[in-house]
Amino acid sequence: MALDKPYKNVPGTIIFDAEMARKGYHLNQFSMSLMKPENRERFLADQEAYLDEWPLSPKQRQAVLDMDLNAMMAEGGNIYFLSKIGATHGLSFQQMAGSMTGMSEAAYRDMMIGGGRRPEGNRLKDLDGWTPPAPGEKSETMRENPPARFTSALYTSHVPAIGAAMDLGKTEEPYWKKVFSGYEWTRKWAKENTPDVVILVYNDHATAFDSSIIPTFVLGTGEEYPVADEGYGPRPVPDVKGYPELAAHIAQSVIQDDFDLTLVNEMVVDHGLTVPLSLVYGELGVDEEWPVRVIPLAVNVVQYPVPSGRRCYELGKALRRALDKWDGPELNVQIWGTGGMSHQLQGPRAGLINEEWDNAFMDHLIADPLGLTEWPHMEYVDEAGSEGIELVDWLIARGAMDDQFGGGSPTVDHRFYHVPASNTAVGHLVISNPVAPKSDEAAAEGQSAPVQAESADRPLAEANA
Ligand code: DHB
Numbered sequence: 117m118a119l120d121k122p123y124k125n126v127p128g129t130i131i132f133d134a135e136m137a138r139k140g141y142h143l144n145q146f147s148m149s150l151m152k153p154e155n156r157e158r159f160l161a162d163q164e165a166y167l168d169e170w171p172l173s174p175k176q177r178q179a180v181l182d183m184d185l186n187a188m189m190a191e192g193g194n195i196y197f198l199s200k201i202g203a204t205h206g207l208s209f210q211q212m213a214g215s216m217t218g219m220s221e222a223a224y225r226d227m228m229i230g231g232g233r234r235p236e237g238n239r240l241k242d243l244d245g246w247t248p249p250a251p252g253e254k255s256e257t258m259r260e261n262p263p264a265r266f267t268s269a270l271y272t273s274h275v276p277a278i279g280a281a282m283d284l285g286k287t288e289e290p291y292w293k294k295v296f297s298g299y300e301w302t303r304k305w306a307k308e309n310t311p312d313v314v315i316l317v318y319n320d321h322a323t324a325f326d327s328s329i330i331p332t333f334v335l336g337t338g339e340e341y342p343v344a345d346e347g348y349g350p351r352p353v354p355d356v357k358g359y360p361e362l363a364a365h366i367a368q369s370v371i372q373d374d375f376d377l378t379l380v381n382e383m384v385v386d387h388g389l390t391v392p393l394s395l396v397y398g399e400l401g402v403d404e405e406w407p408v409r410v411i412p413l414a415v416n417v418v419q420y421p422v423p424s425g426r427r428c429y430e431l432g433k434a435l436r437r438a439l440d441k442w443d444g445p446e447l448n449v450q451i452w453g454t455g456g457m458s459h460q461l462q463g464p465r466a467g468l469i470n471e472e473w474d475n476a477f478m479d480h481l482i483a484d485p486l487g488l489t490e491w492p493h494m495e496y497v498d499e500a501g502s503e504g505i506e507l508v509d510w511l512i513a514r515g516a517m518d519d520q521f522g523g524g525s526p527t528v529d530h531r532f533y534h535v536p537a538s539n540t541a542v543g544h545l546v547i548s549n550p551v552a553p554k555s556d557e558a559a560a561e562g563q564s565a566p567v568q569a570e571s572a573d574r575p576l577a578e579a580n581a
């Protein structure tokens with residue numbers, strides 16, 4: 117089940133992956149600062165003083181002062197970042213590469229002129245008979261008793277006005293009371309079912325990402341995410357704490373599973389992420405802390421082409437395989453999907469709401485997720501409005517659930533639908549994987565039995581509040 121890192125033992129070689137990037141984060145960012153002439157000047161004038169501005173480990177700091185590139189690499193540096201330090205000292209790439217080989221500058225240059233270093237004797241396969249592994253299989257079954265347990269999926273709209281209503285103390289006004297009534301059950305449930313970490317799938321609304329870069333799937337691998345100022349000033353809620361170790365693990369596994377994620381260590385998070393946290397955990401001031409760590413997973417739905425529902429569902433499956441490979445501390449994990457339901461924020465058709473379609477979407481999400489993946493973008497846009505496309509975010513959590521890996525169907529613990537909040541139909545759903553019996557019970561009973569929650573098992577259509 118362990119992560120595949122076949123590159124670990126290539127002789128004389130350090131491969132820079134998410135784990136190394138985490139270790140070398142400040143070292144690499146310090147190196148990047150030397151791309152500005154004024155910073156190069158300050159660094160060369162007083163290296164110790166310049167380095168005081170960067171939170172480097174003692175080993176990293178000493179390696180920089182010694183201009184010891186091997187030591188910097190061992191501490192998480194990457195050669196393209198570190199080359200900025202070398203350039204500042206006036207070194208060429210050939211001088212930098214040669215400095216790591218134990219050869220003199222002249223000997224290294226002569227070796228290159230002579231055709232370079234021969235691979236024989238310098239390859240992993242020469243050392244221990246290593247042969248390339250067969251392509252990894254994508255598991256379609258789930259791991260029994262995994263250390264990281266995916267317990268529940270939670271879905272909700274993330275309308276910014278909901279956050280504003282909370283921040284401005286308007287939740288008791290009749291208009292807003294109706295919206296918040298749909299979250300009373302959830303807040304009680306959330307107190308008794310606080311996970312260690314939420315993988316929070318949302319879409320950035322031209323906040324962290326502008327037109328300079330359009331990443332399709334962004335995984336937050338950072339320590340912390342400040343609350344964004346979307347033009348009204350930042351919401352007065354706590355900043356969001358990440359889970360870098362688990363995020364790096366997920367990145368490694370999911371990218372090896374053919375999903376080319378964009379990894380982001382520093383980004384602000386907008387209403388798409390903070391409003392769901394507020395809805396579930398209530399009013400918390402800036403000096404308080406959210407009760408969970410959060411791994412943000414942002415899906416581009418701003419600029420077309422956007423990923424299909426099918427692609428999001430498959431990403432969910434890759435996410436579950438990643439969780440099943442986790443061998444770290446025991447974790448209770450929830451995956452949330454936010455955005456939607458029907459809404460259109462633009463043009464003469466603004467205000468479009470489609471109650472029948474929204475409820476059909478929830479019905480299919482619960483009982484027919486694979487069928488739902490066949491619905492094309494045009495279906496979302498035409499029926500649920502241009503911004504209804506946010507609903508593809510919901511497919512990710514669903515693809516990760518037990519029943520998509522041969523396990524039991526989820527229980528429907530809570531379902532709510534209400535029109536309107538601002539321009540939007542509010543949809544909210546909590547569904548849970550069957551609770552696995554402890555391994556000794558499982559042996560006695562032969563298989564797991566789903567646990568029915570209080571409001572579960574109602575006919576789908578009637579379950580709408
Ligand atoms: C609204 C809804 C959204 O999902 C959003 O991102 C922005 C605005 C609204 O209904 O006003």
Ligand code: FE
Nearest residue numbers: 388455456506
């Ligand atoms: Fe939105």
